[in-house]
Amino acid sequence: xxxxxxxxxxxxxxxxxxxxxxxxxxxxxxxxxxxxxxxxxxxxxxxxxxxxxxxxxxxxxxxxxxxxxxxxxxxxxxxxxxxxxxxxxxxxxxxxxxxxxxxxxxxxxxxxxxxxxxxxxxxxxxxxxxxxxxxxxxxxxxxxxxxxxxxxxxxxxxxxxxxxxxxxxxxxxxxxxxxxxxxxxxxxxxxxxxxxxxxxxxxxxxxxxxxxxxxxxxxxxxxxxxxxxxxxxxxxxxxxxxxxxxxxxxxxxxxxxxxxxxxxxxxxxxxxxxxx
Amino acid sequence: xxxxxxxxxxxxxxxxxxxxxxxxxxxxxxxxxxxxxxxxxxxxxxxxxxxxxxxxxxxxxxxxxxxxxxxxxxxxxxxxxxxxxxxxxxxxxxxxxxxxxxxxxxxxxxxxxxxxxxxxxxxxxxxxxxxxxxxxxxxxxxxxxxxxxxxxxxxxxxxxxxxxxxxxxxxxxxxxxxxxxxxxxxxxxxxxxxxxxxxxxxxxxxxxxxxxxxxxxxxxxxxxxxxxxxxxxxxxxxxxxxxxxxxxxxxxxxxxxxxxxxxxxxxxxxxxxxxxxxxxxxxxxxxxxxxxxxxxxxxxxxxxx
Numbered sequence: 312x313x314x315x316x317x318x319x320x321x322x323x324x325x326x327x328x329x330x331x332x333x334x335x336x337x338x339x340x341x342x343x344x345x346x347x348x349x350x351x352x353x354x355x356x357x358x359x360x361x362x363x364x365x366x367x368x369x370x371x372x373x374x375x376x377x378x379x380x381x382x383x384x385x386x387x388x389x390x391x392x393x394x395x396x397x398x399x400x401x402x403x404x405x406x407x408x409x410x411x412x413x414x415x416x417x418x419x420x421x422x423x424x425x426x427x428x429x430x431x432x433x434x435x436x437x438x439x440x441x442x443x444x445x446x447x448x449x450x451x452x453x454x455x456x457x458x459x460x461x462x463x464x465x466x467x468x469x470x471x472x473x474x475x476x477x478x479x480x481x482x483x484x485x486x487x488x489x490x491x492x493x494x495x496x497x498x499x500x501x502x503x504x505x506x507x508x509x510x511x512x513x514x515x516x517x518x519x520x521x522x523x524x525x526x527x528x529x530x531x532x533x534x535x536x537x538x539x540x541x542x543x544x545x546x547x548x549x550x551x552x553x554x555x556x557x558x559x560x561x562x563x564x565x566x567x568x569x570x571x572x573x574x575x576x577x578x579x580x581x582x583x584x585x586x587x
Numbered sequence: 588x589x590x591x592x593x594x595x596x597x598x599x600x601x602x603x604x605x606x607x608x609x610x611x612x613x614x615x616x617x618x619x620x621x622x623x624x625x626x627x628x629x630x631x632x633x634x635x636x637x638x639x640x641x642x643x644x645x646x647x648x649x650x651x652x653x654x655x656x657x658x659x660x661x662x663x664x665x666x667x668x669x670x671x672x673x674x675x676x677x678x679x680x681x682x683x684x685x686x687x688x689x690x691x692x693x694x695x696x697x698x699x700x701x702x703x704x705x706x707x708x709x710x711x712x713x714x715x716x717x718x719x720x721x722x723x724x725x726x727x728x729x730x731x732x733x734x735x736x737x738x739x740x741x742x743x744x745x746x747x748x749x750x751x752x753x754x755x756x757x758x759x760x761x762x763x764x765x766x767x768x769x770x771x772x773x774x775x776x777x778x779x780x781x782x783x784x785x786x787x788x789x790x791x792x793x794x795x796x797x798x799x800x801x802x803x804x805x806x807x808x809x810x811x812x813x814x815x816x817x818x819x820x821x822x823x824x825x826x827x828x829x830x831x832x833x834x835x836x837x838x839x840x841x842x843x844x845x846x847x848x849x850x851x852x853x854x855x856x857x858x859x860x861x862x863x864x865x866x867x868x869x870x871x872x873x874x875x876x877x878x879x880x881x882x883x884x885x886x887x888x889x890x891x892x
Contacts, residue, residue, distance in 0.1 A: 422632075
């Protein structure tokens with residue numbers, strides 16, 4: 312250690328908060344790419360988005376000739392294309408997002424992370440944006456693929472969309488963004504709950520179980536509340552047909568962003584206030 | 588330099604750390620000593636900003652840790668050697684740590700070689716032994732080449748060679764002018780490693796000062812005398828103001844007089860001495876003496892059968 316690693320000036324100089332954020336983000340990227348669970352979860356998500364979307368659309372095509380006219384008229388050609396994204400892929404990204412925080416609490420690594428970046432809000436921002444960027448890359452690569460494959464399948468029944476059709480491009484980006492926002496919420500829930508099992512249970516309680524419970528409410532509350540659940544709001548972002556009891560794409564995006572903001576705000580407050 | 592002033596931490600009803608004030612200076616190894624559960628780890632967690640003090644404050648080089656940007660360049664800490672993702676290799680672990688404080692990545696290989704883990708760099712941390720985990724934790728603390736180093740029980744799980752290595756490392760870090768704070772519950776280890784001691788029990792500072800001075804102060808010493816006439820000599824010594832306790836049929840344990848004086852008095856009284864020696868308590872005994880009433884968990888007295 313005779314040779315100084317960093318010059319005195321480099322040590323004494325107070326780096327900007329931007330530099331702290333950049334370093335924390337780079338560090339989070341290194342963490343993500345050096346554990347196997349990331350690769351497996353992302354691979355699983357890719358297979359679900361493209362494979363399951365294609366499979367569900369193919370099943371629809373095979374049943375097409377038995378459909379009634381009203382069913383065909385109300386059919387959203389993207390409904391099944393993003394069926395894999397809305398279900399299993401969301402699960403994989405959700406678990407991975409929770410693990411971004413909870414795995415560090417589980418193995419104690421959080422004391423190193425918070426020791427390295429005591430600016431805790433900035434750290435949360437770095438974790439969230441790094442994970443969001445990774446999910447965005449995955450979803451932006453897979454959503455167009457599943458779109459084109461599924462529409463090619465539907466074209467044989469003259470039910471497919473072209474990317475130039477109204478709403479089509481928006482729906483593809485909507486689906487991609489939907490997955491990113493679910494991932495962001497998952498990181499926030501991981502920071503709030505800290506324990507993997509509890510956080511995963513809470514996240515999927517909200518995304519999967521809550522819609523079922525709300526549907527048990529007396530009418531018309533069940534439908535009115537359902538519109539504003541994060542799961543419905545997310546699905547609305549990638550719809551090209553306006554379904555009853557579903558917000559429009561912009562409304563869905565707005566509502567989901569509301570959930571993101573609320574989760575991250577709560578996570579930031581608790582992360583600063585609680586002992587590591 | 589680390590400075591704590593009136594530092595306290597309360598968990599519900601328990602006062603884990605109670606009004607600690609101390610200064611850890613540079614260029615020496617400061618031992619932080621106390622029985623298990625005495626608040627050493629909690630204090631260290633407050634130093635590096637993981638836990639917020641209930642009251643009081645602690646600063647590193649005059650600044651609260653939470654205000655440091657890229658703190659690993661100023662302060663290196665090993666608080667929990669198990670705090671490593673088991674699926675990550677040693678090298679990847681140190682790489683993310685280096686990235687977080689914009690420390691050049693070539694430093695990762697340097698610290699791996701300093702702690703002797705170069706050959707295990709690509710092995711997953713989950714396969715590491717306790718001792719290797721400690722070495723990896725120490726590598727993490729050294730990563731930013733910091734002026735202040737904090738080690739919580741660094742020799743846990745190390746083999747004798749590893750213990751010797753840590754001792755030399757702590758010494759050389761201090762000799763380079765760095766501030767080194769190292770906790771232990773083993774007085775004997777601290778006697779070999781530290782220059783300065785902070786001794787706590789149940790969150791309260793019991794003693795602080797240079798190692799030699801603490802031994803002197805806390806244990807005192809006594810003079811052991813063997814004589815064929817213990818009763819006669821005992822009475823004479825008591826008359827001179829000494830405290831005398833019988834120790835065996837021919838032995839006396841004398842406090843309050845130096846061995847030299849006991850010898851002069853015995854010669855004047857024409858009493859034969861077989862043995863005259865100064866007995867110093869070991870550091871371990873001094874520590875036990877200090878913390879006797881402050882150990883949180885203590886084995887009961889052996890039950891006579």
